Amino acid sequence: MAETNRTARLSSRPTGMLQRDNFEIASEELPEPGDGEFRVRISHISLDPAMRGWVNDAKSYVPPVGIGEVMRAIAVGTVEASRNSKFADGDTVTGLFGVQEYAVSDGSGVIKVDTSKAPPERWIGGLGMPGMTAYFGLTEIAVPNEGETVVVSAASGAVGSIVGQIARIKGCRAVGIAGGAEKCAYVTDELGFDACVDYKADDLRGQLSAACPDGIDVLFENVGGEIHDTCLSLMNFRGRVAICGMISAYNATEPVPGPYNYRSILVNRLNVRGFIVFDFISQYPQAAKQLGEWHGAGKLKIREDVREGGIDAFPDVLNLLYTSGNFGKLVLKV
């Protein structure tokens, strides 16, 4: 029997959480590379919170995935059947290959990775896009000074875990916010944050002010909503807020209320700035080198949550991100 390509194509636009019937999951003919192209046998697909936004028919920083298109996703895999002189069979590469088993590429936006330094899935996690997001969001947007207090939400996750560790490397006090005692213990005991606040326990504001006795100088926001509001109420004069994500609102079906403590921006003269990691694409090599060095030196701990089930497990595995079901960078094994 000829080999086939299992694909997940968007078949309808969701309301609220993604449902299985928003996707058609089917076996298709194996794609053949043309001149200048190569095929990638995908081993791991990166599941990212932004994927929920990519299927909305709304203005955003990238066009929506079209109905009938393979779902957009970053993935890692091995080059085969190459007809491109820059990529050889056997190379391990990352790129926007989609939720499928095989992709054909002309090499645009594709990066070769070194699996002798880290396993393939790490190159779509802490050493890939989420690691870059943490690096640029902290060092280029928030710009903390030594001795300052940096607070990061979704602290046990792909981006947040790296943010706090870089903050520590830069001589800051790193305070995480995460859901549950197990994740908070991981953030402090394994990742070395100075403190971690459990937003699922009582009195978030009391816990946070105890963990930040000198207030908050830098807020790296991944969640939004009540957590964001509580942090705003503790910001220091001339504090900086890097708006990286708002995961608590990604599946909202009603308009989401704005921050109640917006006044803190005025009275504290805060610098609040949103960013998308793609803004820094020309500086990726610099970040990759630095993250790789820290990781190699044992200063950066990275955890993946790799799920089995292949293409057929999509989008159920993706939905774990929005229900706190993942612990570490969420990856779908193909």
Ligand code: NDP
């Ligand atoms: P994570 O690995 O952190 O996984 C998501 C985590 O978010 C969950 O494990 C959960 O952690 C937390 N979460 C989910 N829903 C809620 C909620 N309602 N309230 C509080 N916490 C919640 O994901 P990533 O590290 O990949 O992404 C983190 C954020 O960074 C997202 O907002 C994402 O969109 C953003 N991002 C932005 C980029 C950019 O370019 N600006 C690029 C990449 C990511 P817990 O168990 O602690 O509740």
